[in-house]
Amino acid sequence: MTLVRFADLFCGVGGFRAAAQNALGKAGLEPRCVFSCDIDPKARAVYEVNFGEEPLGDIKRIKGSAVPAHDLLLAGFPCQAFSICGSRRGFEDARGTLFFDIARVLEAKRPASFILENVKQLRGHDGGRTLSRILETLQGLGYGVDWRVLNALDFGLPQKRERVFIVGFRGGWKGFEWPEGVAPMKPLSQILESDVPDSYYASGRIRLDRQKKGAWKRKGGGPTIWHQNKGGNISVYPYSCAMRAGASHNYLLVDGERRLTEREMLRLQGFPESFTISCKYTVARRLMGNSLPVPVAEAVISSMTPFFLRRDEGAGKKLAGSGGTRVKPTAVAGL
Numbered sequence: 363m364t365l366v367r368f369a370d371l372f373c374g375v376g377g378f379r380a381a382a383q384n385a386l387g388k389a390g391l392e393p394r395c396v397f398s399c400d401i402d403p404k405a406r407a408v409y410e411v412n413f414g415e416e417p418l419g420d421i422k423r424i425k426g427s428a429v430p431a432h433d434l435l436l437a438g439f440p441c442q443a444f445s446i447c448g449s450r451r452g453f454e455d456a457r458g459t460l461f462f463d464i465a466r467v468l469e470a471k472r473p474a475s476f477i478l479e480n481v482k483q484l485r486g487h488d489g490g491r492t493l494s495r496i497l498e499t500l501q502g503l504g505y506g507v508d509w510r511v512l513n514a515l516d517f518g519l520p521q522k523r524e525r526v527f528i529v530g531f532r533g534g535w536k537g538f539e540w541p542e543g544v545a546p547m548k549p550l551s552q553i554l555e556s557d558v559p560d561s562y563y564a565s566g567r568i569r570l571d572r573q574k575k576g577a578w579k580r581k582g583g584g585p586t587i588w589h590q591n592k593g594g595n596i597s598v599y600p601y602s603c604a605m606r607a608g609a610s611h612n613y614l615l616v617d618g619e620r621r622l623t624e625r626e627m628l629r630l631q632g633f634p635e636s637f638t639i640s641c642k643y644t645v646a647r648r649l650m651g652n653s654l655p656v657p658v659a660e661a662v663i664s665s666m667t668p669f670f671l672r673r674d675e676g677a678g679k680k681l682a683g684s685g686g687t688r689v690k691p692t693a694v695a696g697l
């Protein structure tokens with residue numbers, strides 16, 4: 363079986379890892395995670411419970427050369443600097459420079475491929491210049507690159523979560539085709555739990571306020587998730603708006619009445635039922651708001667598997683490593 367080694371940077375609770383294991387395994391490839399890191403000890407604890415390995419911490423303290431050789435680099439890098447919820451200062455914001463750390467690892471290890479993920483707002487940030495600079499840097503490192511905005515709603519999840527995915531192949535574009543999101547949306551009725559404890563219910567005052575503002579927006583008889591924006595407007599949909607790490611407590615309410623349970627949040631991100639998250643509710647909410655939707659990442663990785671299988675036919679069992687031709691000298695220093 364062909365081995366595909368992957369590195370899981372900014373791993374969170376392991377959404378990318380779950381996706382990689384599924385997608386590569388289904389294609390008859392042998393997935394092996396050789397490196398993971400996340401600065402958040404709570405995320406690392408959940409990751410360890412589910413994958414049996416504790417990730418390393420701050421990427422800034424890890425030398426590129428210390429990351430083991432790998433074939434696929436995965437990095438859902440922090441979005442604060444690009445998010446509409448944040449300051450929109452992008453590269454001027456120190457957090458934005460975490461992209462430099464990805465570039466550093468790519469330069470040191472030169473994996474055959476990578477997938478980066480970020481918020482949709484990266485596309486338009488600073489008039490598109492931030493994304494352009496990211497793409498130019500990746501090209502300068504010798505990768506053929508392309509990007510798309512993909513929405514979890516198109517990949518079977520009842521959550522509107524749009525994310526930029528950037529895919530790269532060392533030595534030039536390899537004819538990768540972006541997945542078509544055509545999976546029918548799983549109805550909320552299959553996500554929501556019954557017998558939810560009282561502690562998840564909003565106060566009487568909040569529920570009354572929501573009903574006044576949102577009840578007339580409800581269409582049909584099925585369950586809905588009510589979303590309150592910063593201006594206090596309520597929207598009511600048969601799916602969830604994007605879960606957010608830093609959102610207020612009552613940002614999303616099932617039927618305008620109660621918060622999502624931990625299991626419902628995991629399901630909205632497409633984690634398997636076997637995945638467990640046992641921490642304080644506020645921590646679980648943050649971790650799930652930070653996670654990537656597993657089926658979307660799985661579809662992207664599945665679209666890459668022909669590349670791994672082809673490479674295996676052409677070049678024996680070894681996919682990546684120290685060999686290969688550099689297309690252009692690195693551009694990291696020039697950023």
Ligand SMILES: C[S@@+](CC[C@H](N)C(=O)[O-])C[C@H]1O[C@@H](n2cnc3c(N)ncnc32)[C@H](O)[C@@H]1O
Pocket residue numbers: 371372373374375376377378379399400401402405419420421422437438439440441460652653654
């Ligand atoms: C958008 S989340 C990543 C989600 C994850 N890739 C997944 O598959 O679900 C970004 C993560 O980057 C982590 N992070 C932020 N700064 C970091 C740093 N300096 N080193 C390592 N991880 C960091 C955060 O703790 C957070 O978990």
